[in-house]
Amino acid sequence: MNIFQGIFKARDKPKNLGSTSFLWGGSSSGKVVNERTAMQMTAVYSCVRILSEAIAGLPLFVYKYGDDGSKDKHLDHPLWRVLHDEPNPEMTSFVFRETMMNHLLLTGNAYAQIIRNARGDVVALYPLMPDRMTVDRDSQGRLYYRYRKNSDDAPEVSRNKPSDVILAPSDVLHILGLGFDGLVGYSPIAMAKNAVGLAIAAEEYGAKFFANGAAPSGVLEHPGTIKDPERIRQSWQSTFGGSVNSNKIAVLEEGLKYTPIAISPEQAQFLETRKFQINEIARIFRVPPHMLADLEKSSFSNIEQQSLEFVKYTLDPWVVRWEQAMNKSLLLESEKRDVFTKFNVDGLLRGDYASRMTGYATARQNGWMSANDIRQLENLDRIPAELGGDLYLINGAMTKLQDAGAFANTTITETEEPSDGQSNTGSKPKQVPRQSKQ
Known part of the structure; x- marks a missing residue:
């Protein structure tokens, strides 16, 4: 035990390697770059808004595994209302997730205080400002969260000293992005401060250019x-x-x-610089340029594919981070085996109407979707069960591989027709061997 305690004590303090540059805001362009100045850039604002609203708008449910391995929505779980409807009395689920995702994209970390009842169930989640949170270790190497109070907090919180609140990891929902130690995420704005600073400088140059009468100095x-x-x-x-x-x-x-x-903006390639910086910022957040209204390299034939790639390569990693962080911090140890949270991204992966109908037809004819399963995905009312809405059908011409040719040598029964053209009533059946084809 002493050996393990020594290892814990030797661990480095969790830190964001980009935090120093992020706080001071220095960049090679000479412009101050932080979360507020960066959000004044239209490209940064658009990327953050697109990703925040996408995560906030996805359906979020609590599921439970059944005895047969099936998964059903767990409507009675205390987390259902917290995650699906109201995380706290002041916010809706959409606003809470949008705010948390905004913090995550700009600072690399999103924190929320977990409020539990006497049974340990989560009853509320409150977002915490990431610039006031510090992740640290105690003398035994155990993690804890230090939140700095200020005058903006409630009077009963900010009135007393000390000025910091110490929170245990079990009391904090911490969603982090890419990081060095897996405990604190990088700030994307700090890591790409020069690219953002150049975009700010180019925009400021253009504003001053027109402020001076669109004439060179x-x-x-x-x-x-x-x-x-x-x-x-x-x-x-x-x-x-x-x-x-x-x-x-x-x-x-x-x-x-x-x-x-002064040289002209055309000679300085001013417009090209601004256009390139839009792609640079889109590259930071992995957002397709066409979603930032840059359609230069997009067409009607590839935008749909780019949108599907946005869900697969951009949203999916963030969705997994959210799901695993919520399962780790919000569920009791006794229920982690059977209960889990999950976003539903099926709606974003659906193609155009004709493609969806073709896929539904394939699923319906092969027996793994019923009419009501399809109507549920299309937000249509269910067909009553007595009318066959829950039936699973399959093409009758299909058979198992091991049964192929099983009836090749069996006999079939034919009825002998009377030779005099009279009725065949009372005629005897005739056994005719079935000939297999060679």
Whole structure:
């Protein structure tokens, strides 16, 4: 036991390797990059919104395995209402998951405080701000969560000291993204701060370009000595600065001469830079560019396939992270064998109407879907059981492989027809051997 305690003590403290850069916000472009400045970029905002709303909008259910191995919705489980309807009295399930996913995408971690009753059942979940949470170890190497309080908290919470709240891992729902130690996730914005910073700088350059009248910066030259250059600069800016003054004709007096010194945006490939940064940010979050309204490399023939790949390669990993974190933290040890949570992504994987109907027809004819199974997926009312809505049918021409040719040499019964053309009543059956085909 002492050996294992020594190993635990020697473990490194969990940390986000990108957190320092994330908090200070330094980037090579000279722009401050953090979760708030990054969200001012339309590409970042779109990616975060697409993924957050996708996870928040997926149906989330609690299931239980039956004795025969089947799985059924566990409507009576305490988690059903918490996850499916209201995680807490202040939020709906959609808003809670959207908020948590927003934290996860911007900081690499999402935390929620777990409120339990006397039996240990989860009765509420409250999101916690990730920038105020620290994951640490005690002297025995055991994990704990330290949450920093501030004046924004409830009065009864922020009134007393100390300023930190210590939470056990069993009291925190922690969903983390890609990380170094598997305990704390990286901040995607911090890890890609230079790409985001370049996008911010390009957008700011374009805004200032139009703010200056869509004209390059330049120099006002005077043949003599100007006594008050600041007055002339302010007069020029107020008269010709801004996009509303871009078409005004400048009248220069006293020998003044305007000489532009900046290169044009086309020469600086300004538009190409902004377009490339959209793809860079889409690459960070693994979102197809066409979902960010960039249709340059998309067509009507491949958008559907790209949308299916978005579900498979982008949403599925996040769904698995959510499901496993909830099963680990929200379920009692005694029920983890039989109860589990699961998102339903079938609706996102459905193709167009013709493709769905073809798939349903195949499933119906091969006996592994009933009419009501299909109608449930299409959000249609069930057909009553007495009308055959729950019947499972199969093509009658199909047979087992081992029965193929089993009736090749059997005899069939034929009725002899009377030779005089009279009725065949009372005629005797005749046994005719069945000839197998060679």
